[in-house]
Each structure stands twice: as structure tokens, then as C-alpha cells.
Amino acid sequence: VYVLKRPYVDEFLQRMGEMFECVLFTASLSKYADPVTDLLDQCGIFRARLFRESCVFHQGCYVKDLSRLGRELHKTLILDNSPASYIFHPNNAVPVVSWFDDVDDAELLHLLPVFEELSKAENVYTHLDLLRGQ
Incomplete structure (x- = not known):
């Protein structure tokens, strides 16, 4: 498996691991995502990995239902490039722009x-509302 890493991903993950309990939640199949995550997360930042089988298939999309984490939702965040993936919990989302190969x-x-x-x-809802200007 070859992985092209987004710039600053190592620094980002390291800092996230210092501040949060980090869980990988992907709509990808585990047979693909597990080896990619092994290469991406060599320091063991992710405390758990959830794959497509942990998602809910809803209106043609695989949705990441944060309530399945068993954590308090007002303290839970999701960073994702696909709004359809967090449609059940849009108020917990920090959107990120998709990345393909821009080295800058x-x-x-x-x-x-x-x-x-x-x-x-x-309460992340309050802070996210402020960031969104609501």
C-alpha cells in the first residue's frame, strides 16, 4: 500500500492526540482503510478504528452516527470532508476541504x-456556533 500524506498530517495527528481521544471513523472498507491507517498512524494516535460496517446506510450514503461512539455528544467532534457523512450530527462537524495532491x-x-x-x-456546540458566526 502506498500512501500520499496530506501536508502537516503528522503534526496535526500528533497534536490531536495530545488534546483529544481520537477515533478513526471512515466509510471505507476495513480491508483498505486498516493498512492505510497503519501507515498514517504509526504513533498510535487513534484509540479505535470504525469502518463502513459501523456506518448507517441512509439515503444512498454511509453516515457516521456519532451516537455509536458511546460518548457525550456535546463533547464530540467530527472532522470530515463530506457533509453527507455527518448528516445525523451536523452541529458536531468541523468541515475540512478535500485533498488530493496539493503539496502546498x-x-x-x-x-x-x-x-x-x-x-x-x-460544550462544543457553543464554540462551533461562534466559529460559524451563529
């Missing part, structure tokens, strides 16, 4: 201060 991409670097603020929040 700095999206993850720009998101670090956002997550640093969110890590201090007792």
Missing part, C-alpha cells in the same frame, strides 16, 4: 488553532 496545502495547519480552542470547551 496548509488546511490542517490552519485548523490547529480551531481545535486548540475546541479542546477547552465544555
Whole structure:
């Protein structure tokens, strides 16, 4: 398996692991995503891995139902490039732009201060509403 890493992904994951309990939740099949995650997460940042079989098939899309994590939703975030993936929990979402191969991409670097603020929040909904200007 060959993995082209998004710029700053290693630094981003390291910092996320310091601030949060991180869980990989992907709509990909485990036979593909597990080896990719092994290469991506060599430091063991992800405490759990959830694959397509953990998603809910809803209106033609695989949706990540955050309630399946068994965590308090007002303290739970999802970082995802696909709004359809978090349609059940849009108020928990931090959207991220899709990435393919732009070596000058700095999206993850720009998101670090956002997550640093969110890590201090007792209620992520309040902070995310402020970030969205609501």
C-alpha cells in the first residue's frame, strides 16, 4: 500500500492526540482503510478504528452516527470532508476541504488553532456556533 500524506498530517495527528481521544471513523472498507491507517498512524494516535460496517446506510450514503461512539455528544467532534457523512450530527462537524495532491496545502495547519480552542470547551456546540458566526 502506498500512501500520499496530506501536508502537516503528522503534526496535526500528533497534536490531536495530545488534546483529544481520537477515533478513526471512515466509510471505507476495513480491508483498505486498516493498512492505510497503519501507515498514517504509526504513533498510535487513534484509540479505535470504525469502518463502513459501523456506518448507517441512509439515503444512498454511509453516515457516521456519532451516537455509536458511546460518548457525550456535546463533547464530540467530527472532522470530515463530506457533509453527507455527518448528516445525523451536523452541529458536531468541523468541515475540512478535500485533498488530493496539493503539496502546498496548509488546511490542517490552519485548523490547529480551531481545535486548540475546541479542546477547552465544555460544550462544543457553543464554540462551533461562534466559529460559524451563529
